[in-house]
Amino acid sequence: MALAKEFVESLDWDSVLFDSSHDKCYCNNCYPATWANVTDAGGQKYVIPRGWVRIGLYVDAATVGVNDIWNKWIVTFHGTSLVAAKSIIHNGQFWLPEDELIGWSLLRIGPGYISGKKHIYTSPTIAYSSLPLYSPKYDFNSLNDNFDYKAQIVLQCRQKPNTYSVQGETIDARTTRICPFIPNSEIEYFTEIRGSLVAYGLLVKLI
Ligand SMILES: [Zn+2]
Known part of the structure; x- marks a missing residue:
């Protein structure tokens, strides 16, 4: 947790974007190997992001209250740069390619977005x-241990049920199994x- 915190602090993002009540560590000590891999x-099931640390993000109280997202929405992951x-967190919502974003005019296509397709992609597994x-x-470079x-980083999200489509992997994995718990044919939403979609955690992995 300390290392992940140091990394996120090094980004120098505004502290109002974070909420430590959503922090959670999924290392082997904090989330033992005997605990469930899928929950x-x-x-809807999702795979526990073992080995990652979640730095909690601020979630608007009205969004939580109106939608009851902690009880009714599923959990998904969104890998991004x-x-x-930062643009998603600053704008308070996800964006589609070609959206006009305040202050982010050059950022039209993020990593993993497919040119010509106006979709936001998520997955039930961080794999x-x-x-x-x-x-x-x-x-x-950590200043603590040099x-x-x-x-x-990967965003951990709450996602509204029945608002997305499920498809197979789009990375040409073919017969290579990407996740032991979710079949390739159901791995992309x-x-x-x-x-x-509401991002409530910035998942960080440092190796
Ligand atoms: Zn831990």
């Missing part, structure tokens, strides 16, 4: 969302509805 939210994640195509690796790390 349920909103009637730091700059795209898919953290593929480097979606979630690039960044160099990070060690050089590779950092990745896509939606055109921006407001059906």
